[in-house]
Amino acid sequence: MEGKINLFQMAQKQLDKSFEKLNLDTNIQSILRVPMKEIHISIPVKMDNGNINIFKGFRVQYNNALGPFKGGIRFHPNETIDTIKALSCWMTWKCAVANLPFGGGKGGVICEPRNMSDRELEKLSRGYIDLLSDEIGPEKDIPAPDVYTNSKIMGWMMDEFSKIKGVNSPGVITGKPICIGGSQGREDATARGAIYCVREASKYLNMDLSNTTVAISGYGNAGSHMAILMKEIFGSKIVAVSDSRGGIYNKDGLDPKGVLEYKYKNNSLMDFPDAENITNEELLELKVDILCPSSLEGIITEKNANNIKCKVIAELANGPTNPSADEILFERGVTIIPDILCNSGGVIVSYFEWVQNICGYYWPLKKVYQNLDRQITTAFKNVMSMAIKNNICLRTSAYMVAVKKVVEAMKSRGWV
Numbered sequence: 314m315e316g317k318i319n320l321f322q323m324a325q326k327q328l329d330k331s332f333e334k335l336n337l338d339t340n341i342q343s344i345l346r347v348p349m350k351e352i353h354i355s356i357p358v359k360m361d362n363g364n365i366n367i368f369k370g371f372r373v374q375y376n377n378a379l380g381p382f383k384g385g386i387r388f389h390p391n392e393t394i395d396t397i398k399a400l401s402c403w404m405t406w407k408c409a410v411a412n413l414p415f416g417g418g419k420g421g422v423i424c425e426p427r428n429m430s431d432r433e434l435e436k437l438s439r440g441y442i443d444l445l446s447d448e449i450g451p452e453k454d455i456p457a458p459d460v461y462t463n464s465k466i467m468g469w470m471m472d473e474f475s476k477i478k479g480v481n482s483p484g485v486i487t488g489k490p491i492c493i494g495g496s497q498g499r500e501d502a503t504a505r506g507a508i509y510c511v512r513e514a515s516k517y518l519n520m521d522l523s524n525t526t527v528a529i530s531g532y533g534n535a536g537s538h539m540a541i542l543m544k545e546i547f548g549s550k551i552v553a554v555s556d557s558r559g560g561i562y563n564k565d566g567l568d569p570k571g572v573l574e575y576k577y578k579n580n581s582l583m584d585f586p587d588a589e590n591i592t593n594e595e596l597l598e599l600k601v602d603i604l605c606p607s608s609l610e611g612i613i614t615e616k617n618a619n620n621i622k623c624k625v626i627a628e629l630a631n632g633p634t635n636p637s638a639d640e641i642l643f644e645r646g647v648t649i650i651p652d653i654l655c656n657s658g659g660v661i662v663s664y665f666e667w668v669q670n671i672c673g674y675y676w677p678l679k680k681v682y683q684n685l686d687r688q689i690t691t692a693f694k695n696v697m698s699m700a701i702k703n704n705i706c707l708r709t710s711a712y713m714v715a716v717k718k719v720v721e722a723m724k725s726r727g728w729v
């Protein structure tokens with residue numbers, strides 16, 4: 314039993330499993346169990362009421378053997394350094410599984426963006442970059458959006474960095490608005506990548522996706538796009554969705570676009586017409602074919618793992634399932650498409666954005682979709698064949714694929 318596990322310890326536990334299977338040298342293990350650099354900053358922001366608030370921020374640079382650090386920035390009231398360390402660790406393996414020339418990093422600021430004005434958010438975003446401008450860069454560390462940050466914030470951050478350096482630097486950040494160097498297809502890339510993974514998984518599991526039911530916990534960028542794409546591309550039935558305030562259920566299926574409009578208008582999903590209100594906990598335990606945890610970490614634990622009734626868990630969020638739950642679900646025959654594979658579509662298209670910024674030559678949407686499909690399908694197949702060969706779950710297998718790649722890069726650089 315794990316109780317409330319620290320996320321960084323959870324990331325290390327997941328890593329340890331793959332180290333054991335790979336029979337990895339203990340010296341190399343100790344390098345890979347900790348971040349290379351951890352930066353703490355205090356960002357002063359003059360609020361609309363005239364007071365100055367000091368916001369605590371972080372950037373963790375986990376490993377850059379494969380290339381520049383890469384990973385999002387979160388704005389969240391419950392942010393902690395250990396969460397950011399875990400997320401930077403996961404980014405390292407995510408980029409490696411997806412075969413990207415990037416290492417892993419992550420950033421965060423402790424704040425409540427939902428209660429801040431646009432002006433305050435802009436000051437905070439620019440302040441974050443002012444304090445980190447020597448630590449990031451197109452060939453050093455490339456941030457991106459994550460929980461409660463978006464393309465508008467990325468635009469301000471890129472502008473601030475460019476002003477400090479005196480040159481236009483679109484490649485310093487991905488997930489920007491298209492008019493200043495963003496990529497076509499970045500907005501729904503995380504969900505689209507997950508769609509391709511689900512499609513590949515369905516071939517192994519003999520599932521007919523046009524005849525499947527889906528429940529989605531979290532209706533932000535990833536979750537809402539997942540609902541829309543599952544229905545549009547496969548004709549799956551989205552029977553339940555939820556956000557932090559609670560969920561809604563209709564056994565005959567919901568209209569994902571209608572639900573999104575309702576959420577914008579009412580700031581909540583509750584009382585959506587033609588649906589029953591349910592709790593987040595109830596949603597996770599519904600009898601559906603596919604469950605997509607798409608919000609925050611740590612929602613599937615040893616407490617609810619035995620009650621989960623789906624066949625497949627597609628992890629759009631980072632770290633939704635803890636290691637004890639992983640074991641229970643593996644034994645119960647539930648297939649988990651792990652976060653570092655399932656949600657890698659976001660960083661894959663971030664990579665395409667960075668390539669386009671460096672070349673100054675921009676791709677049509679179709680090329681983004683085709684390349685994303687190819688890149689993530691290859692990653693899925695690599696992970697699946699490693700899992701079959703070793704009779705292990707897809708998470709441990711994804712870690713093994715990733716760790717092998719990073720270790721090879723470390724060896725080639727002469728680090729170990």
Ligand code: GLU
Nearest residue numbers: 384385457459659660663
């Ligand atoms: N924040 C996203 C993730 O966790 C995207 C990162 C990126 O695009 O660099 O994968």
